[in-house]
Amino acid sequence: MLLGGLRRCEVLGLRLGDLSPGERQVFISEGKGGHQRLIPISATFFTAVGDYLDQERPIVDHDHLFVVLRGPTRGRPLSADGLDEILDGVRRRTGLPRLTCHQLRHTCLTRLREAGMALEAVQAQAGRRSIESTRIYLHLANAWLVKQYLDASAAIDADRTNL
Structure with a gap:
């Protein structure tokens, strides 16, 4: 979610x-809505997935990427509840009590825009149907807006x- 701007359901559906x-x-x-897309994702994502596959993911008889790592359901596809448990652990370790899957997605997409990616x-990347909903969806930092304005003003x- 953080590295590719994926929705929760998209992460759970990865094969x-x-x-x-x-x-x-x-x-x-x-x-969302049954729509499919092909998106670029950073090498960091693939390094992390490679480490996960090599070091953590048990051998299973299905092709779901993310699986339960412990307990009686070990090896089964990760569920929404399982992802919530993982996020609970992240919230505890980071001290971010309100962190959500959706915020991770927003953070990725906002950072991409701030780094200069066209709207x-x-x-x-987000799989949004409307440019307007994409614009509303982003939470751009004030410093980014100031830099954009100053650059445009200078031009x-x-x-x-x-003249």
Whole structure:
């Protein structure tokens, strides 16, 4: 969610065959509203997934990427409740009591936009249908807005002085 802007249901729906490490892409086969998309994801994501597959994930008889790691359901596909338990642990370790899956997604998409990714590209990455809903969805830092304004203002001033 944090590295690719994925929804909770998209993370839970990932299968091994959805990953293309060589191209650094992930196929989202179970997106919101049944929509599918192919998105780029950082090498950091694939490194973390590789470590998980090599060191943590038990051998199973299905192709779900994320599975239960402990207890009587070990090896079964990770459920929404299981993901909630993982997030509970993250909240305790980080001291962020209100951290949610959706906030992780927002953080990723906002950081992509702040790093200069075009709004239309953020929309495609997020699997959003509307550019307006994408714009509302982002929570851009004030410092980013100030920099955007100052850069644009400087360009306008430069154009005026060249007339």
